Amino acid sequence: MANHWGIPIEVEKLVRERDRRCVYCGIEFNSSEESRKSKSSWEHIVNDIRINRENNIALCCISCNASKGAKILEDWLKSDYCKRKGITKDSVAPVIKEAIRNPPKLEN
Numbered sequence: 664m665a666n667h668w669g670i671p672i673e674v675e676k677l678v679r680e681r682d683r684r685c686v687y688c689g690i691e692f693n694s695s696e697e698s699r700k701s702k703s704s705w706e707h708i709v710n711d712i713r714i715n716r717e718n719n720i721a722l723c724c725i726s727c728n729a730s731k732g733a734k735i736l737e738d739w740l741k742s743d744y745c746k747r748k749g750i751t752k753d754s755v756a757p758v759i760k761e762a763i764r765n766p767p768k769l770e771n
Contacts (some may be wrong), residue, residue, distance in 0.1 A: 682722035686756035719767035
């Protein structure tokens, strides 16, 4: 069973428990309707929607997700957006650091 983004329910549950803040900029998620900036959005760390395991699915803020888009993670981390926000390979969440060291791949 999967949610309407195709993410398996067990992965969704694990990721929601793990990612209480944006995995990139660290902003704390807000469930109220006050600010879209602090709302969480689903992120494929490696931009391949077929890789739906917890090592490739994360929650990030809408701003980071919009900025990253379909860019390769390592390229995005060098962007002006990341420089302005102080986002580096050393400041991101552990799941992102692990994806940099060992990029998730499609299982055969």
